[in-house]
Amino acid sequence: MAKVLVVYHSQSGNTEMLARSVAEGVTKTENSHATFKRAPDANTQDIKNCDAVVICSPEYFGYMAGAIKDLFDRTYEELKDDPEIKKKPFCIVISAGNDGSGALTHIERICKGYRFKKVQHPIICKGKVTEEILAQCFEIGRTIAEGVNAGIF
Numbered sequence: 113m114a115k116v117l118v119v120y121h122s123q124s125g126n127t128e129m130l131a132r133s134v135a136e137g138v139t140k141t142e143n144s145h146a147t148f149k150r151a152p153d154a155n156t157q158d159i160k161n162c163d164a165v166v167i168c169s170p171e172y173f174g175y176m177a178g179a180i181k182d183l184f185d186r187t188y189e190e191l192k193d194d195p196e197i198k199k200k201p202f203c204i205v206i207s208a209g210n211d212g213s214g215a216l217t218h219i220e221r222i223c224k225g226y227r228f229k230k231v232q233h234p235i236i237c238k239g240k241v242t243e244e245i246l247a248q249c250f251e252i253g254r255t256i257a258e259g260v261n262a263g264i265f
């Protein structure tokens with residue numbers, strides 16, 4: 113059973129739509145389960161218990177959302193040397209008005225600190241959330257779940 117944590121922050125709903133689509137891609141995959149959580153509700157146990165994590169953040173002021181940073185702040189010390197965390201597959205989904213690169217760069221840097229393993233290219237949604245980008249998010253959810261179940265990651 114592939115257990116995928118989809119963690120997100122969203123103020124005006126864009127990142128939430130993307131995250132929901134990722135989670136749907138996971139749950140529509142055989143033998144897979146998505147845990148769908150707002151970042152303030154997530155904790156070390158959620159990260160430890162999953163087989164893969166998808167981090168979904170808006171870009172605010174050229175950086176990740178504060179709530180996503182707060183999740184890292186709350187969990188890093190406990191998890192950084194945990195062998196269960198090492199090489200945990202992850203990928204990133206960003207919602208941005210017109211850029212997204214700042215949020216992406218900083219999340220990737222922190223994920224290196226956790227020693228997570230990047231298994232998919234990030235998705236950056238610039239501007240309006242379209243059906244096309246939602247389909248990409250769905251696919252990334254499916255691909256991660258399938259990859260975990262196949263033992264590829």
Ligand SMILES: Cc1cc2nc3c(=O)[nH]c(=O)nc-3n(C[C@H](O)[C@H](O)[C@H](O)COP(=O)(O)O)c2cc1C
Nearest residue numbers: 122123124125126127170172173174208209210211
């Ligand atoms: C406080 C604030 C700061 C923002 N800063 C940026 C930014 O630096 N770069 C960018 O491309 N978009 C920026 N945006 C636009 C958001 O990234 C974009 O509207 C995003 O879709 C919001 O996601 P949400 O609906 O999940 O909150 C900002 C929006 C807000 C509210």
